[in-house]
Amino acid sequence: MKINIALPLLLIVSILLTGCLPHESVEEVALVNLAGVDYVDEEYKKGTVAIHHYGRTKEEIPSEQYLSYTAKSLKEIASGLESKSPRPIRMGKLSFSLYGEELARNDLSDSIDMLARDPHIGRDVYLGIVAGDTQELMEKKYSENETTARYLIGLMEQNEKNNFPTTNLHRFLFAYYGKGMDGFLPYLKSEGDEVKIAGVALFKEALMVDVIPFTDVFTFKMLIENFNQGVQAIEFKDKNVVMENIGSRVKYKLEGNNNKPKFIININITGIVSEISDVGSLEAKTLTPEFEKEFSKYFERNGKKMLAKFQEGKIDPLGLGKILKNRRGNFDKKVWEQQYPTVPIELNIKVNIVESGISA
Amino acid sequence: MWKWKKDKGDEFPAQNETIRDIMKQLKQSKDFVTYPIDGETKCVLVYFKTMVEPKIINDRILPALKQNALHSLEEMKDIISVEGLTVTDDINDFRQRVMQGHVIVQMKENDKKFLTIPAVIAEKREVSIPEVEFSVVGPKEAFVESLDTNINLVRKRLTLPQLMVKELSIGKMTKTRVAILFVDGIANKENVNTVMQRLGDIEYDQINDSSYITQMIADNSNSPFPQLLDTERPDRVTGSLVEGKIAILVDGSPHALTCPTTVVEFFSASDDYFLPWHLASAFRVIRLFAVIFSVLSTPLYVAILTYHHEMIPQDLLATIVSSRADIPFPPILEVIVLELTIELLREAGARLPTKVGQTIGIVGGIVIGTAAVEAGLTSNVLLIIVALGALASFTTPVYQIGNTIRLVRFPFLIGAQLWGLVGVSMVMAFFIAHLIRLQSIGRPFFAPIYPLRFRDLKDAFIRLPFNKQSKRPIQTRPVDSNRFNQKRANEKRDVDE
Known part of the structure; x- marks a missing residue:
């Protein structure tokens, strides 16, 4: 008998309560695609968002409007931005979040925390560090046919297929909250009318500490993940000899125990030499073993330099600590942090060039 | 078996004591004829002239009576060459027979003893092509309103001594003949008994169509899902009978019912068996997808546009936002307006004569749709979604389930508006729970899925080739589950052997 009253009551209450929830249709809200946070001073931050105004026909490129507001915390910035917007601001469609280098060098934890906590924000959001002012970078018009947000996403997607390692909010959070790992993000630079990926910004917890220049990004990606381009x-x-990667495989080996770990990184690269200036194709064929030797030498030298730099700076973007934790157990973060700068890391690179001369 | 259940006092019309009373009552009707013959044979013919075939009276009865001198009903019975003559003095028989179109012969008026001569007019529609379940390939016969013709259509396809036809009459006033067909030795006895018992228990004054029976013997008559499959194709009925199912035919209804059935069966067309199995399977999957699309497309539109903006792909956002920009309504009102328009068109199309109906369908669809978009009442994105949803709901091969799908969409819409995707999931959970609980003649309605009958999946979402269909569906619990010898079926013999 009791359930006979309780069930309809529950239903009625839950139906009536839906009236208390304000909800807007898509065209009634301002969807943020691109957001940026800049460092103003010790206390203040400046937040900038790009919202789109869609035309009456879908052929029109939506016009972008930039709102910015300076306040102490991100929550205040959010409510401050509302005061400048004709429609309620919704972060659900956020696809690229930018941070000024100065802010990143000071502390990024608040901003990351905000993204991590908002259930409306997806996990495939791109994060980026901007050399200079984010608002400046955002407000520039890069393409006639695309919005800036779309343009920047295209830039990242395109580069991730090639030399640039995969980054997004999910991966950064994994590294940020994981033990024995440090994150990295793309480092963007605005140059004249263009924006370019200038390298990889390396983090120690939520502090940006270093940048790998774009010329070394291939080596960095090679150490991090398997890729085919x-x-x-x-x-x-x-x-000048150019190698096109058609398959790079990286394997981490761990020897020793918690007290005396030793890492061996084996990398096999298969590639095609596609462009050699002033060398005949026949000649190129005989030169292939030499190319292989030269390339592996280059990668080894470059990789070792990079690893030494990581150890020196006490950052671990490769996640060696995580490997130790996963494979040996009894992980002690403090002990590992002391060990890390001196832990031996062996780097073996094998380059296999299967074809030369013709560019695909 | 069922007769004792009926209380005699409930009979309609009320019992008349004597033949004289009945005659008095019948004589009030204009088409009732009392025709005395005053020759060598003295007798009285009593009949309804609208119910009897004049040919039989003129060619068979009158010559026999006038050319011979007959002095008793027994003599007449021997002389008149019409089948099914009886001599009796049962008052109930008198009333029933005269109403059915028999000619009654009495030696003198209001005599107790009488002879009945069946002379029913065989007025019926020709067997024609199926209109509801039309199929390009395959047989083109459909049931008609005559029960005997319908049984004939089934029997000539299934010439088996084991094909049983049980008959009972249902409806206090209409006394409609209802036939139950099953194959003895295949159909489960328990199923047959359940059907017989439920039919016998029907207490209602009229049965005008088999759909009355569907609603009356359904396991859950409050469910929007039909629990007996109705079909107008004799070949489909034969197929069901061979699978161990039971068919119910109702006099005056061109639709047969088969049971027990499953929800998946409502989405299988007879085309599925006429086409190669892979094509048939692909089309069946498309049909199932169409149904899901039809039910969920507009609720998802409402839920996503109202609550889950982040789910709209970036590239689609401009399209949706710009098409919605001029619309004064929230998505839910927009959807309800358009869905109702479609439902109106559908109802109007169904009520109007065929020719006009088609025009209304096409003209209404295009004109009203375009006008609504131009007037800024609905967005063109929604127009496409609703039109596709309506189109998809027409893909169901069985008309009854199409109506269900039409209705089921609305609870989903309400759920979507109230709680977004959570609401859609809640309504979905409710309907799945309902389907799982549902039974068809005591057999699970959601069968090959829950309870999972792995063997029955061979003819559910996909249809496997005939040589893989060696077992009858478990769902019907057939007495003999082997359709054929699979080993022999798979043997490949050379011509020389």
């Missing part, structure tokens, strides 16, 4: 050029006897 990308291009690397080297100098060979005063000539």
Whole structure:
């Protein structure tokens, strides 16, 4: 008998309560695609969002409007931005979140925390560090046919297929909250009318500490993940030789125990030499073993330099600590942090060039 | 078996004591004829002239009576060459027979003893092509309103001594003949008994169509889902009988019912068996997808546009937002307006004569749709979604389930508006729970899915080739589950062997 009253009552209450929830249709809200946060001073931050105004026909490129507001916390910025917007601001469609380098060098934890906590925001949002002012970068018009947000996403998607390692909010959070790992984000630079990926910004927790220049990004990606594309050029006897990667496989080996770990990184790269200036194709064929040697030498030298830099800076973007934690157990973060700068890391790179001369 | 259940006092019309009373009552009707013959044979013919075939009276009865001198009903019975003559003095028989179109012969008026001569007019529609379940390939016969013709259509396809036809009459006033067909030795006895018992228990004054029976013997008569499959194709009925199902035919209804059935069966067309199995399976999957699309497309539109903006792909956002920009209504009102328009068109199309109906369908669809968009009442994105949803709901091969799908969409819409995707999921959970609980003649309605009958999946979402269909569906619990010897079926013999 009791359930006979309780069930309809529950239904009625839950139906009536839906009236208390304000909801807007898509065209009644301002959807943010692109957001940026800049450092003003110790206390203040400046937030900028790009919202789209869609025309009456879908052929029109939506006009972008930029709103910015300076306040102490992101929550205040959010409510401050509302005061400048004709429609309620919704972060659900956020696809690229930018942070000024100065802010990143000071502390990014608040901003990351905000993204991590909002259930409306997806996990495939791109994050980026901007050299200079984010608002400036956002407000520039890069393409006639696309919005800036779309343009920047295209830039990232395109590069991730090639030399640039995969980054997004999910991956960054994994590294940020994971033990024995540090995150990295793309480092964007605005140059004249263009914006370019200038390298990889390396983080220690939520602090940006270093940048890998774009020329070394191939080597960095090679250490991080398996990939089938990308291009690397080297100098060979005063000539420029370009290798097109068609399959790079990285394997981490761990020897020793918690007290004395040793890491061995084995990388196999299969590639095609596609562009050699002033070398005949027949000659190129005989030179292939030499190219292989030269490329592996280059990668080893470059990789070792990079690893030494990581150890020196006490950052671990490769997640070696995570590997130790996963494979050996009994992980002690403090012990690991002391060990890390001196832990031996062996890097073996094998380059296999299967074809030369013809560019695909 | 069922007769004892009926209380005699409930009979309609009330019992008349004597033949004289009945005659008095019948004589009030204009088409009732009392025709005395005053020759060598003295007798009285009593009949309804609208119910009897004049040919039989003129060619068979009158010559026999006038050319011979007959002095008893027994003599007449021997002389008149019409089948099914009886001599009796049962008052109930008198009333029933005269009403059915028999000619009654009495030696003198209001005599107790009488002879009945069946002379019913065989007025019926020709067997024609199926209109509801039309199929390009396959047989083109459909049931008609005559029960005997319908049984004939089934029997000539299934010439089996084991094909049983049980008959009972239902309806206090209409006394409609209802036939139950099943194959003895295949159909489960328990199923047959359930059907017989439920039919016998029907207490109602009229049965005008088999759909009355569907609603009356359904396991859950409050469910929007039909629990007996109705079909106008004799070949489909034969197929069901061979699978161990039971068919119910109702006099005056061109639709047969088969049971027990499953929800998946409502989406299988007879085309599925006329086409190669892979094509048939692909089309069946498309049909199932169409149904899901038809039910969920507009609720998802409402839920996503109202609550879950982040689910709209970036590239679609401009299209949706710009088409919605001029619309003064929230998505839910927009959807309800358009859905109701479609439902109106559908109702109007169904009520109007065929020719006009088609025009209304096409003209109404295009004109009203375009005008609504131009007037800024609905967005063109929604127009496409609603039109596709309506189109998809027409893909169901069985008309009854199409009506269900039409209705089921609305609870989903309400759920979507109230609680977004959570609401859609809640309504979905409710309907799935309902389907799982539902039974068809005591057999699970959601069968191959829950309870999972792995063997029955061979003819559910996809239809496997005939040589894989060696077992009858478990769902019907057939007495003999083997359709054929699979080993022999798979043997490949050379011509020389």
